[in-house]
Amino acid sequence: MNNKSSYKSGFVAIVGRPNVGKSTLMNHVIGQKIAIMSDKPQTTRNKIHGVYTQESSQIVFLDTPGIHKRTSKLGDYMNQVALNTLNEVEAVLFLVDVAAGLGGGDRFVIEQLKLVKTPVILVMNKIDQVRPDEVPAMIQQYNELHEFAAIVPISALQGNNVDRLLQVLHGYLPEGPQYYPDDQITDHPEQFVVAELIREKILHATREEIPHSIAVTIEDMRVQENGVVYISAVIFVERDSQKGIIIGKQGALLKQVGKQARRDIETLLGSRTFIELWVKVKKDWRNHERVLKDLGFRHDV
Numbered sequence: 243m244n245n246k247s248s249y250k251s252g253f254v255a256i257v258g259r260p261n262v263g264k265s266t267l268m269n270h271v272i273g274q275k276i277a278i279m280s281d282k283p284q285t286t287r288n289k290i291h292g293v294y295t296q297e298s299s300q301i302v303f304l305d306t307p308g309i310h311k312r313t314s315k316l317g318d319y320m321n322q323v324a325l326n327t328l329n330e331v332e333a334v335l336f337l338v339d340v341a342a343g344l345g346g347g348d349r350f351v352i353e354q355l356k357l358v359k360t361p362v363i364l365v366m367n368k369i370d371q372v373r374p375d376e377v378p379a380m381i382q383q384y385n386e387l388h389e390f391a392a393i394v395p396i397s398a399l400q401g402n403n404v405d406r407l408l409q410v411l412h413g414y415l416p417e418g419p420q421y422y423p424d425d426q427i428t429d430h431p432e433q434f435v436v437a438e439l440i441r442e443k444i445l446h447a448t449r450e451e452i453p454h455s456i457a458v459t460i461e462d463m464r465v466q467e468n469g470v471v472y473i474s475a476v477i478f479v480e481r482d483s484q485k486g487i488i489i490g491k492q493g494a495l496l497k498q499v500g501k502q503a504r505r506d507i508e509t510l511l512g513s514r515t516f517i518e519l520w521v522k523v524k525k526d527w528r529n530h531e532r533v534l535k536d537l538g539f540r541h542d543v
């Protein structure tokens with residue numbers, strides 16, 4: 243895992259009507275890996291669409307399906323979940339199909355996006371299907387409906403201008419940790435990120451006092467009947483003194499960590515969560531290969 247302070251990372255939500263090319267774009271950006279991820283049954287509503295990792299940055303793309311329909315009560319609820327997510331991410335990619343033209347579905351999504359304070363980047367996909375001289379008028383049409391942070395025409399299928407899109411996105415990434423390892427797609431991608439978010443909050447709250455000698459494992463994570471995701475996580479430290487620091491006076495620091503982590507985790511999952519944090523001392527765990535493996539860590543932690 244990379245803990246360089248200059249590392250940048252963040253969440254980006256992708257929205258767009260069915261068939262506009264969301265999967266094709268992800269395939270182009272990330273390649274084969276996401277196929278594995280998206281095949282996994284998801285416990286929650288927001289799906290991780292893909293993770294794009296580079297030397298100094300990482301983007302976690304979220305799929306936000308709820309935004310497109312307005313039908314039932316469930317639809318309303320989904321919509322609210324989607325809107326909450328969109329308000330918490332670094333940027334929203336709004337994909338449209340220029341070949342299909344601007345339709346009612348797009349207009350509906352734009353109305354939803356007006357409720358969101360996050361920068362929205364309009365991605366005009368399937369540019370290979372129209373004549374170049376048609377593009378300015380199309381841009382104009384969308385510009386009249388909403389003030390987008392940026393407008394980027396691409397062909398996800400042919401890969402045209404996708405680099406430019408990634409460049410624009412990088413501009414919106416704050417400093418943050420590398421949530422996912424470079425090349426490893428875990429069986430439980432959500433759990434991995436949840437653990438990493440908790441770890442990040444601890445390091446932030448304790449500053450220099452707790453070196454990076456902590457590990458966080460998710461012992462239990464499941465959706466309860468009331469829809470709340472229950473998470474039980476164990477924080478492993480090397481010394482008793484570190485345990486005291488992390489718990490804090492009357493549990494104050496741990497409570498703060500839990501609160502901050504919950505905010506991010508709820509954004510990621512699009513669900514309410516209940517998080518239990520435990521602190522355990524496991525002496526010199528970093529030196530033990532097997533323990534490391536149990537904890538699901540690689541060697542360079």
Ligand SMILES: Nc1nc2c(ncn2[C@@H]2O[C@H](COP(=O)(O)OP(=O)(O)OP(=O)(O)O)[C@@H](O)[C@H]2O)c(=O)[nH]1
Nearest residue numbers: 260261262263264265266367368369397398399400
């Ligand atoms: N010509 C052209 N076709 C594209 C482009 N991007 C996607 N397509 C095609 O559009 C169709 C739909 O693409 P998907 O990536 O499955 O769309 P999606 O938005 O993920 O669709 P849902 O999963 O239904 O939400 C596929 O046949 C793609 O090959 C593009 O840039 N140009």
